[in-house]
Amino acid sequence: xxxxxxxxxxxxxxxxxxxxxxxxxxxxxxxxxxxxxxxxxxxxxxxxxxxxxxxxxxxxxxxxxxxxxxxxxxxxxxxxxxxxxxxxxxxxxxxxxxxxxxxxxxxxxxxxxxxxxxxxxxxxxxxxxxxxxxxxxxxxxxxxxxxxxxxxxxxxxxxxxxxxxxxxxxxxxxxxxxxxxxxxxxxxxxxxxxxxxxxxxxxxxxxxxxxxxxxxxxxxxxxxxxxxxxxxxxxxxxxxxxxxxxxxxxxxxxxxxxxxxxxxxxxxxxxxxxxxxxxxxxxxxxxx
Amino acid sequence: xxxxxxxxxxxxxxxxxxxxxxxxxxxxxxxxxxxxxxxxxxxxxxxxxxxxxxxxxxxxxxxxxxxxxxxxxxxxxxxxxxxxxxxxxxxxxxxxxxxxxxxxxxxxxxxxxxxxxxxxxxxxxxxxxxxxxxxxxxxxxxxxxxxxxxxxxxxxxxxxxxxxxxxxxxxxxxxxxxxxxxxxxxxxxxxxxxxxxxxxxxxxxxxxxxxxxxxxxxxxxxxxxxxxxxxxxxxxxxxxxxxxxxxxxxxxxxxxxxxxxxxxxxxxxxxxxxxxxxxxxxxxxxxxxxxxxxxxxxxxxxxxxxxxxxxxxxxxxxxxxxxxxxxxxxxxxxxxxxxxxxxxxxxxxxxxxxxxxxxxxxxxxxxxxxxxxxxxxxxxxxxxxxxxxxxxxxxxxxxxxxxxxxxxxxxxxxxxxxxxxxxxxxxxxxxxx
Numbered sequence: 001x002x003x004x005x006x007x008x009x010x011x012x013x014x015x016x017x018x019x020x021x022x023x024x025x026x027x028x029x030x031x032x033x034x035x036x037x038x039x040x041x042x043x044x045x046x047x048x049x050x051x052x053x054x055x056x057x058x059x060x061x062x063x064x065x066x067x068x069x070x071x072x073x074x075x076x077x078x079x080x081x082x083x084x085x086x087x088x089x090x091x092x093x094x095x096x097x098x099x100x101x102x103x104x105x106x107x108x109x110x111x112x113x114x115x116x117x118x119x120x121x122x123x124x125x126x127x128x129x130x131x132x133x134x135x136x137x138x139x140x141x142x143x144x145x146x147x148x149x150x151x152x153x154x155x156x157x158x159x160x161x162x163x164x165x166x167x168x169x170x171x172x173x174x175x176x177x178x179x180x181x182x183x184x185x186x187x188x189x190x191x192x193x194x195x196x197x198x199x200x201x202x203x204x205x206x207x208x209x210x211x212x213x214x215x216x217x218x219x220x221x222x223x224x225x226x227x228x229x230x231x232x233x234x235x236x237x238x239x240x241x242x243x244x245x246x247x248x249x250x251x252x253x254x255x256x257x258x259x260x261x262x263x264x265x266x267x268x269x270x271x272x273x274x275x276x277x278x279x280x281x282x283x284x285x286x287x288x
Numbered sequence: 289x290x291x292x293x294x295x296x297x298x299x300x301x302x303x304x305x306x307x308x309x310x311x312x313x314x315x316x317x318x319x320x321x322x323x324x325x326x327x328x329x330x331x332x333x334x335x336x337x338x339x340x341x342x343x344x345x346x347x348x349x350x351x352x353x354x355x356x357x358x359x360x361x362x363x364x365x366x367x368x369x370x371x372x373x374x375x376x377x378x379x380x381x382x383x384x385x386x387x388x389x390x391x392x393x394x395x396x397x398x399x400x401x402x403x404x405x406x407x408x409x410x411x412x413x414x415x416x417x418x419x420x421x422x423x424x425x426x427x428x429x430x431x432x433x434x435x436x437x438x439x440x441x442x443x444x445x446x447x448x449x450x451x452x453x454x455x456x457x458x459x460x461x462x463x464x465x466x467x468x469x470x471x472x473x474x475x476x477x478x479x480x481x482x483x484x485x486x487x488x489x490x491x492x493x494x495x496x497x498x499x500x501x502x503x504x505x506x507x508x509x510x511x512x513x514x515x516x517x518x519x520x521x522x523x524x525x526x527x528x529x530x531x532x533x534x535x536x537x538x539x540x541x542x543x544x545x546x547x548x549x550x551x552x553x554x555x556x557x558x559x560x561x562x563x564x565x566x567x568x569x570x571x572x573x574x575x576x577x578x579x580x581x582x583x584x585x586x587x588x589x590x591x592x593x594x595x596x597x598x599x600x601x602x603x604x605x606x607x608x609x610x611x612x613x614x615x616x617x618x619x620x621x622x623x624x625x626x627x628x629x630x631x632x633x634x635x636x637x638x639x640x641x642x643x644x645x646x647x648x649x650x651x652x653x654x655x656x657x658x659x660x661x662x663x664x665x666x667x668x669x670x671x672x673x674x675x676x677x678x679x680x681x682x683x684x685x686x687x688x689x690x691x692x693x694x695x696x697x698x699x700x701x702x703x704x705x706x707x708x709x710x711x712x713x714x715x716x717x718x719x720x721x
Contacts, residue, residue: 006530009526009530009558010527010530013524013526013527017524017526109356112356112360116361116364116617116618116619117360117361117363117364117573117618118361118573118574118575118618118619119361119545119546119548119549119573119574119575119619120574120575120578120619121549121553121575121578121579122578123578123580127580129556129557129559136557136558136559137557137558138554138557141557207523209553210523210524210550210553210554211523211524211546211550212546212549212550212553212574214545214546215360216357216358216545216546217523217546219521220521220522220523220546221523223521251527252526252527255527255528255530255531256527256530259516259517259531260516260517260518260527260528260531261491261517261518261519263527264519
């Protein structure tokens with residue numbers, strides 16, 4: 001394949017994959033930004049979204065119903081997790097780290113018991129392949145990228161254009177003052193966790209036709225999500241978006257010139273250098 | 289059952305020794321009944337006669353199962369088929385009148401936990417024979433322990449070294465070796481698909497071993513254009529698929545689980561060059577029914593077709609009944625699940641042929657395999673005829689090439705195997721017990 005074709009595919013793939021990674025990582029960073037909980041179970045919530053989506057599609061044949069039901073179901077799980085398990089221990093970051101890791105394993109085993117050990121696929125609602133300049137690319141991937149952009153835009157609108165969004169930002173900036181001014185911090189915490197879980201589940205359903213469904217799929221994506229959250233800046237949503245694109249572009253463009261495995265190593269090295277140079281994230285001013 | 293030779297009774301007696309396991313059991317028994325100095329282990333500690341004229345009351349089969357972790361789908365089917373087989377055996381007088389008990393421990397598809405599982409099976413649950421893990425890493429890590437515990441071990445891992453450099457006298461593999469599958473897949477590919485090969489593989493032992501053997505076999509008759517390693521856990525394969533040269537005629541892929549399914553979908557989306565060929569392990573436990581036409585033509589080398597229609601005979605139907613295939617909602621690991629079943633058949637035959645009655649007969653049990661027994665297709669060996677090579681305790685069997693067509697795996701070719709496909713990598717039969 002000619003260099004121009006390789007670069008074109010790398011560009012499209014980097015863009016679509018980067019935005020999709022951002023969708024997953026945003027939920028993770030939202031939870032950290034507000035609650036300061038490093039949610040190790042986030043990968044499992046993504047997996048639960050895909051698994052729930054598979055069950056819904058299997059039962060109803062409707063992908064769009066899966067897009068609706070899975071995020072709601074996983075958001076409820078997230079809310080219960082926050083209220084029942086994390087709320088009593090949220091002041092101790094190391095205990096929440098262990099607790100959420102425990103739930104990562106619990107959710108994984110629950111999926112193994114219900115969904116089973118195999119790998120299954122959800123048929124994409126759009127199966128067309130785009131043909132241009134002698135290249136082929138999945139139309140569904142482009143659609144996923146566009147939907148991800150819309151979802152991210154909606155999240156920003158929610159945070160900056162709604163009262164609850166303002167409360168969330170207020171609680172993040174100064175918990176005591178927000179509480180003194182009557183912000184219902186308990187509900188804000190609960191909603192934040194639920195929202196983060198819903199985003200992970202949405203990503204799970206959207207990506208299921210691309211990456212397939214398996215009870216272990218959350219582990220693979222968790223590492224990537226953490227990398228972009230750390231590079232983007234803990235709590236910074238804009239930073240996560242930039243870091244996700246940076247990660248995907250580096251990996252895809254690097255793979256044009258060197259072996260893909262070497263490109264991944266190079267990507268991680270550059271990410272480490274980035275963290276050393278900008279330890280507070282892409283946008284140093286920080287959160288949300 | 290028609291073994292080619294007879295066990296060496298003389299050696300089985302002369303080599304009789306007190307194993308660590310016997311000693312532990314003896315110690316346990318002594319503490320229970322107050323008999324000091326009891327050194328002869330009884331079979332399972334529950335009524336066996338320790339090698340007397342009558343057989344044991346019970347034979348305990350250990351299954352070192354990958355119930356969780358990346359190979360969980362294998363563990364699910366190996367356990368399921370063995371539970372059914374043990375039930376059937378016990379309904380028909382067990383093995384030579386001895387009740388058969390199955391004990392199962394999870395490896396979590398992890399070498400360290402797999403070794404712990406082996407210890408527990410033997411030392412706590414009294415397994416007389418152990419059918420091993422599907423994971424090569426677990427199998428290799430367990431081989432020396434089986435020797436230390438002096439328990440016949442039937443690993444299901446497929447790495448060549450399991451019955452080669454990493455094998456011991458206690459290792460008996462009735463599963464195929466990676467090189468057997470690779471050699472036959474290359475033979476099929478060169479004859480039917482083309483001479484220019486690209487290899488895309490999961491970058492760990494499984495993929496590396498296939499790459500090594502495929503390269504070795506292609507050289508001389510064809511060309512390997514490039515090799516593309518894919519790290520474990522990679523979801524997006526597009527950048528890897530872009531590295532496939534345009535003049536690729538055969539795209540050999542040794543990927544596992546989700547990566548294999550993603551490979552099928554993403555290679556179709558990108559219009560990647562080359563006919564796709566690989567080991568069935570790539571799509572074991574993977575539902576291919578939801579794949580669109582882009583997956584059609586992808587071929588896999590396997591031991592037994594996944595669907596009954598592709599090898600419909602009374603033996604295969606019996607096997608599926610035993611495993612209750614139709615009652616499960618899980619994707620059948622059709623190319624592998626019979627291996628643990630047949631391992632138990634081999635154990636049953638070896639026990640019968642050698643008159644095995646306790647662990648003191650274990651050496652004779654192993655020496656029986658060194659005589660190179662062979663079997664014909666039957667209810668006990670539903671996959672088909674097969675033979676053991678005594679030198680490296682390695683079995684050989686026919687293979688199939690299956691192709692995806694319309695969301696189903698269908699047989700493209702049945703490859704008959706009448707002799708070993710590769711030379712023994714080690715002489716296990718010359719090793720000490």
